[in-house]
Amino acid sequence: MPTIAPNPLAEGLHDYRVGEPCLMVIFGATGDLAGRKLLPALYNLAKQRLLPAGFAVVGAAIDDLTDESFRKHASEKITEFSRTQPIDQRVLDAFLSACFYVKVDFSKLDEFKKLQSRLGELDTSRHVAGNRMFYCATPPPTYETIVEQLKAAGMASGAGFHRIVVEKPFGSDLKSARELTSILQRVFHEDSVYRIDHYLGKETVQNIVAFRFANSIFEPVWNANLIDHVQITVAEEIGVELRGAYYDKAGAMRDIVQNHALQLLALVAMEPPLAFEANTMRDEKVKVLRAIRPITDEQVAHSTIRGQYTKGWVLGEQVAGYREEKNVAPGSLTETFAALRLYVDNWRWANVPFYIRAGKRMPKRVTEIRIQFKRPPHITFGRDATRELDPNAITLRIQPEEGISLKFGAKVPSAGLKIRSVTMDFQYMTAFLVETPEAYERLLLDCMIGDPTLFTRADEVEAAWKLIDPIEAAWRDGRPALAMYAAGTWGPTAATKLLEQDGREWHRP
C-alpha cells in the first residue's frame, strides 16, 4: 500500500483526529448496541467536532422506518444514553440531519441493492469518495449473511475504502474463529476488518503501554530478575442479568479470559514495540500470546480453577445463585469464575507466574493488574524491623478508580527502627480531573481514520483460542470439578489454594 504523506495542515492541531468523510452503515441500527453505544458515541464525536464534513450514518435493519422515524429513534436513544448531558440540541439536530435509513432484510439481495443505490446517491451529494464503513451491530450468526450479501451487491469494492466492524465474541473456539476469519477475508482484506473488543478502547488500558514505554524507570525492573509474579483480576459484582442465554453457553473463560484478560496480559508482558502503530503493536502482543506455555491436559486440574456462584450477599443485597438466574439451565455447569496460572516462556518472563482470575458476583467491580516484586535478597534491618514490610508492588488499576500505585517500605517515625509498607498513589481523577471518553468513541474514530491499533487481529484471536481450547475441553470433561462460591466473595476456596500452593496469596483489590 503506498504511503500517503500526512496532511501538513493537521500538524500541531490538538485533539485533531479526523478521518476521511465516509458513510457508516449500521446493520442492526434499531438494536440495543446501536441505541446504547454507537449512536450516543457518534453524537459525542459530533459534539467534539471529530466527524468530518460529509460523514453520514445509514441505518439498516429489518424495521420499517423512514429517515424521519429513524432520526426520532436515534434522538431518543442519544438523549437517554449519551455520556454528556444535557444534550446540545443544535449539535443533535446537525447530527441527525446526516442520518438516513434503509430497511434491509439481510436474507434479501434486492434490499442490499436498494441500500447500495441509496449509498450511491449519498456518495455524490456528500463528497465521500466511495468510503464505506459497515458496522455489524447484530448477533455473530448474521455476520456471514451480511458479508456475502455485501459482496453480491457489489458493496464491498470500488472507489474509496470499505471497512467492516464486528463485535466480540470472535468465535467460540479456534475452529469457529478461523471460520469467521475465513468468511470475513473472502470479501474484505484483513487490514479492513476491525474486530472490536471495547476493553482496548479504554484510556486506562492504553495507559499500560504509556506507563511502561514512556518512562525509563520501570522498564529495567520489568522482568523475571525482579518480578516475582503478576496478578490480573477482572471482577464484576453483577450477575448475568439479561444475558443468561448467551452466558450459559460462553462462561467466564470465553466471555472475559479469552479476550479481555489475555489482552491485558499481552500489554503487560509485551516487548517495546517500535511505535504505537497498528502492526508493530499487534505483532508484539501476538508474540506474547504465542509464548504462553500451553496448559496440557494433565496440568489443567492443578493450574486452572472453575467456579460458579451460589446465592449470597453483594453490595448489601441478597442475590440469587447462578442456576436460579433467568435463561440459565437449572443444572448448569457453566463457570462464572475462572482462575489460571500461566507462564510466558521467553527470556523476560522465564518462570514468572501470571495469575488470572475473572468472575461474576464478586464483592465489587474492579479490574487491576498487580506486579509483585521479589523481596530484597538480604534483610538489612532484621526480621523485627521489617515484620510489617510487604514486597514492592506496582498496581495498575483499570477500573473503577483508574490509577497506579507503588508500594514500598519507609521508616516509621519513632526512636526505634521499624520499616513498614506505604503506598505512593497516582489517581487519574486528581491529576487530570477530566472525564475519559467512552471506549466506543475512540474505537469508532479509529475505524474512520483507518487505525486498527486498538482492534484485535485474526492471529491474536487464534493465538488466544489455541491456549483456551484445551482448557475448555478438559473442563467439559469435568476436570477440575466445578467449585461453588457464595455470591459476594472472591471466588472458590480452590482459587485461594492455587496461589497458596505456590507460597503466594491473592491481593485484595
Place this chain on the structure above:
Amino acid sequence: MRAAGEVTAVKPEADVAWSGEDVSVGDVLEAVTNIRKKFAVAEAQDAELPHPRPCVMTLVAVAMTDAEERRAQRATRAIGNHHPAQIIVIRDQPRLRPGRIDAAITTDTLRSESACSVQCEMITLRVRGAVGEHLAALVDPLLPSGVPTYLWWLGTPPFGKQELTDALKICDALVVDSSRFDAPYRSFLELTHLASSSHQNLGVGDLQWWRLESWRETIAQFFSPIDRRPFLNGISEIGVDYAGDGRGNRVAAALLIGWMASTLGWKMQRAAAGGGGTVVVHFAAEGWRPVQVALRSVPKEHLAQGEISAIRFAGAAGGKTFQLTVLRDPDRARRPAPDIGAGGFQSLVPTGGEDEAGFEIAQRKAAWHRDVLHQNLDSLHHTATGDPPGESRPPHPAVFVRDRRHEENTRVLLTLIDIGGAETLRHVQHVEPEDEATLLLGLLSHGTHDPVFTRSLAAAAQLMNAI
C-alpha cells in the same frame, strides 16, 4: 477528550483562608504552609498516613486593573477545578504609594467520587509601588518544586522592560492574549520579537492562537481526504473577513494566513492596500504559482474587534475546481444591525444563501454610516496620540479593554464545500464556549512550546510588517 469530569467543589472542613495587610512574602509562605498542614491532617482523618498532595503547575496571573483581577480569579479558579494547581494572582498597582503587599489566601477543596480530595490554593498579592517591578523576588519563594510555572499576563506585558525580563527568568512560559493588547499592532510585533529572541526553554502561548484552533481544524479537515490533498497545491485565492478597522485588528487574520503560508511554504511577494479597507497580499507557492490573499474588514456587530468572521478558499487541481467557505455564526449575521433600522435593506436587497454577495453588499451599505463614524474617531485619536490607525485606544483604557472581547458564547461554524461543480455540501459545527478559562486550560494542557505557533507567528509578523 474535551469534556470536563464530575468533580464536586465543596467548602473545606479545615480553616483554610488567611489574609494580611502590609505583610512580607515570608508571612505568606508561612500561612500557606500552615494551611497545607491543616488540610493534610483534616483529610487524613483516621488514616495514619496523609493523602498525597497533587499539584500539576503554578499559574501566576498578573493583573493591572480591577477588571483584570476579577478575570484572573475567575479563570484561574475554573482551571484549578480541573487541574490541581497553585495559583498566584498578582494585582500590580505601581502608582500607589507606599510600596507594600496585601495578601489573601483562599482554597477550594475538590471532592471526587472516585479519588481523594484535592486542595487548590489561590494566593492573591496586591502589591503597591516598586514592589511590583520585582515579580521574580515576589513569586520565587512561593513556587513549589518540580512543577512548571506559567506566567499569564492579562493585559499588555511590558515588552522590553526589565520587569518582564526578570519575571520570565523564573517561569517556564509566558501566556498572553494578543487580542487584548492595548496597542495590538505594535504589541503583536513586540510579542513576535520576544518569541523569536527569548531562550529556547521559554514557551510562549497566545490565547488568540487558540481561538483560531477551530478555524484551523475546519480548514485542515477539508484537505484531509486523500483525493483532496492535491488541492493544497492548487489554492489560488484566499479571502479572510475580520471585524474592526485598522491594521491592529488584522492580527488574527495575519496569524491564520501566516499559518497557511508557513505550513505550505509560500513566500510573501508584496502587499498592497485595496479599496474599502481591503489589503491584498501576494504569495508565491511552490513553482512560483501565485496565491492571492485578501484581508477585508467586514463589520459584524456580534464579534469582538479583530475576530474572523469568514474565510474562503478557491482553486483548482487535477482538473477539478474547488471552493471552501467557512462562515462564523451565519444565522446571527442575517440579523439587521440595530443602528440601521430593522429590515430596511433586506427589503431592498433580497438575500438567499448564506454567502450571497448581495447580502454582503447590503450589510456593508448598512454599516456605512457607522464606519464613517469609526474612521473619524480613529483619525482623531491618531492626531491626538500619534498612534497609528487601528491602535485607537488610550494606553490604559478603562472601558475599551473590557469591550475589546465579548464574553464568549457558543459559536457556529458553517462550512460550504463546492467541488467540481457538484451540489454544495453544508456542514454545521458547534464550537463550545471559548471563555478564558477554557482557552487557557487548552493552551496549558497541550504545552507552550508549539513549533507551528512559533513559525506562524513569524510569518504573521512578516505580513503585518508589510501591511
